[in-house]
Amino acid sequence: MKQGKILVVDDNKNVLSALKILLNAHFEEVTLLSSPTTLLAMLKEKNPDVVLLDMNYSAGINTGNEGLFWLSEVKRVNPDLPIVLFTAYADIDLAVTALKEGATDFVVKPWDNAKLLATLQSALELRLSRKEVVKLKEKQDVLNSQLNRESDIYWGESQAMRELLRLVEKVAKTDANVLITGENGTGKEVIARRIHQLSPRANESLVTVDMGAVTETLFESELFGHVKGSFTDAHNDRAGKIEAADKGTLFLDEIGNLGYPLQAKLLNALQSRQIIRVGSNKPVAVNIRLICATNHNLFLDVENGLFREDLLYRINTIQIEVPPLRDRKEDIPGLASFFLHRFAAKYNKTGVKLSKDAIAKMQEYNWPGNVRELEHTMEKALILSDNRVIDSSDLFLRPQGGSEKGKDLENVTLEEMERVLIERAMSNYGSNISAIAKELGVSRPTLYSKIKKYGL
């Protein structure tokens, strides 16, 4: 399939008609313009992917200044649009000036068809990859603006969280690599977003990659991007997440899940500060700030040969350990009422309060799912309670005798285990039945019948 829109600007009618035949055979759309005076209007109308621009338009003048002028005009209105210059003779100084001014490449007349096509094709590839980066950035920015609001965080009263906030504020100002560790649901991602928000890169993208969700085969393409045809499904050029994070922050969540062979590839990119798209041989320089998170003890993983020591030292310039909720019980009442207010607004149930007994029970509970579990507990209690005061019986906290987490498996029936697994998934995903079913590897109807069976 032909792709790419080319706009040709040249005052020589013979050149235009020759190019019309040649380029039409290779590109999706070709527009010809015999004078640059309407060039800017034409950019708006046709939205081309590449402009092929002649350097001289006035008879007898071949300084190339007109071409340079129109080059700067196009750059002014569309800085990302690749422009290939067409010069009547090989004037190296002029070509160098044009490249400095932002031209992508130049072709000398009389031209060689194959060379001209190759030059336009690589300018088109550049355009498509820039578009891809912009698209990825836009997507991330929407996500960031939804998730980045200061009011989405409750820092807490505990000494541990106050110290953590101070550390976050200090670290955010620097470009240091940060490793955030802690159990599931403690708020590692929330903290990564806050660091980005407080950093000098806040106006650039925060790009998140969940390493737990990236399969080994997709890893390289997801992170480094690929060029068209580099593997069966590579139908187009695609920028990777590292490129999309250029000038911004790259957040690698669940870094401990990254397979050993892939760790070397990541390390290499971090050390050289450049990436090479799969199937390409052109390195692309990237400027990123790296934040990683994990619930693993990576030092232990290093000892057991599961994680590369050199990668660990590259990513953990600063380590932030987020304590589990059971170790900062003073934060529980504040967090609970923070979530209660949030959900009260969402479900139109303002004025609902927590009883003293409910708060006491929450402080006794050990919160294996940490803040995420507390958040879902509040949501569920608010939805299910018909009263203005939420009591301890409305919380449906899991029984803790020996705690399901560490319960001796030999004394547990299959049904008990099933119930615990469903409950655990429910505390992670709240009322999102599809996500719970996916996590447990069962269909939605099966899950519904089990929820009914266990009265969950």
Ligand SMILES: Nc1ncnc2c1ncn2[C@@H]1O[C@H](COP(=O)(O)OP(=O)(O)OP(=O)(O)O)[C@@H](O)[C@H]1O
């Ligand atoms: N300090 C906090 N203030 C408000 N909400 C919080 C806070 N900490 C965590 N949460 C909420 O708890 C949930 C889990 O947080 P987050 O995803 O950041 O945890 P995590 O440690 O990255 O979890 P995982 O390891 O499972 O990916 C999210 O919905 C988040 O909004």
